[in-house]
Amino acid sequence: MFGQLRYLISESFRGWKQHRTVILPSLLTIFLCSLLLASSLTVLGAVARVLSAEGSLYxxxxxxxxxxxxxxxxxxxxxxxxxxxxxxxxxxxxxxxxxxxxxxxxxxxxxxxxxxxxxxxxxxxxxxxxxxxxxxxxxxxxxxxxxxxxxxxAPVDWATRVSKWKFKMVFWPVCLSLLLLVTLSLIICNSVRLSLMSRRLLVENMKYAGGSPFFIEFPFVLEGVMQGFLGSGLAVVLLLAIMESVAQAVPLVAANIGGLGSLLCLVVLLVTLISAYFSYRTVQEFLLAKRNERD
The missing domain is CATH 3.30.70.3040 (Alpha-Beta Plaits)
Known part of the structure; x- marks a missing residue:
């Protein structure tokens, strides 16, 4: 069992090396989308802090x-x-x-x-x-x-501004976050699909040789997980470094970035889970299509 697991893990890394022309652009796009997603959620967290303090304006x-x-x-x-x-x-x-x-x-x-x-x-x-x-x-x-x-x-001017921009401050970060999640899903699906097509003969031979679904799916799912984790991890590290620099220059920012680390860890977990799910789903659809072709 452990020997098979080691083989599957090595096959995933071999796939990264052999298909880097497909994986590296996907990894770069995941990195950029994750950076935007983390930034959008950071802004949304800041908006939530502002709205939580809105009552003190009255x-x-x-x-x-x-x-x-x-x-x-x-x-x-x-x-x-x-x-x-x-x-x-x-x-x-x-x-x-x-x-x-x-x-x-x-x-x-x-x-x-x-x-x-x-x-x-x-x-x-x-x-x-x-x-x-x-x-x-x-x-x-x-x-x-x-x-x-x-x-x-009384802070009438501030209350007016917050009331006027409240909907937009929540609506646009939420829309951007949802759009980025959809984009990430499409990127990961496309990356796994291209990797499957390039190894189509190998997958079919494994299927004909009696390989279990887990044995076939695991390398591709692990590739997707590694892409999601590495791309989002690098994006989070970059954003955290930027926020730390800004916090040192602006004390007001330093006083309002509590919980940022937990939020960014949530982004990494979310992107990794999305990568795992859509990689698994793409391989499942591919195997189901091949089964229907034989039938």
Whole structure:
């Protein structure tokens, strides 16, 4: 059994050597398609991160005067909690706002001022059903008309941009990924079919000699697996090197590439499985066609 397995593996590598004029172009095309597929899925992952944080855009900050009284704060908060579409209201004191600022920004930015420049404010979060730019802008306008806020701000522009491009940011990477998967399947099928045609006489002799389907299919399936694994592996290594270089130059990218390694490993596994499946299917169709010819 092990002797036959060694023979089948050596036959697969022999096929690579003998039919390199067919296999190398296919390998190069698989590499390019895998690179595009990995890039497309990386973009899709980044879009998913952006959309997961979309809810944080629907937050309004209403700043109070510095000398506001505590009883006034409680009254204003109670009034705001009854506003239509408000999910939660949080009061942030001046000291808490300053501490939060120091956690996210260097302290040198505050060294030029003697006192705390950040006033107390309310942070309102809209209900999920009102996560749209129009509702956000209406809430900002409604709070701005109240006389007890010095300033009301919200990322309306960013919410509008994300809402406008949300469908396109998801649709096009998904379409490109599906198109690349179909292209990879056709490339692998064509490569295996050409390899079968070039070894047609050998396959027929093995069949007539009583070779089992596994004995005939294994070398071709292994060739397809090696093409898929090698092509996608090289593409993933190249993309990972590019992303690491970009992350070193742009800290924002470095903070948002978590899980990229797992995603790229998934690409290698996916392309390898596709290669194995369509190689097996192509050999099966070839053997079935030959059986029908004899019948």
């Amino acid at each position: 937050t309004v900050e209403a700043f109070l005067p510095e000398n506001v009284q505590e009883d006034s704060v409680a009254a204003i908060q109670a009034r705001m909690e009854h506003l239509m579409g408000v999910d939660s209201v949080e009061f942030v004191s001046a000291d808490s706002a300053l501490a939060d600022f120091r956690r996210h920004f260097p302290g040198e930015m505050l060294d030029l001022v003697d006192e705390n420049p950040i006033p107390p404010f309310f942070r309102l979060k809209l209900a999920k059903e009102l996560h749209n730019p129009a509702s956000l802008e209406e809430t900002v306008d409604a709070l701005s008309r109240e006389g007890y806020f010095e300033e009301v701000q």
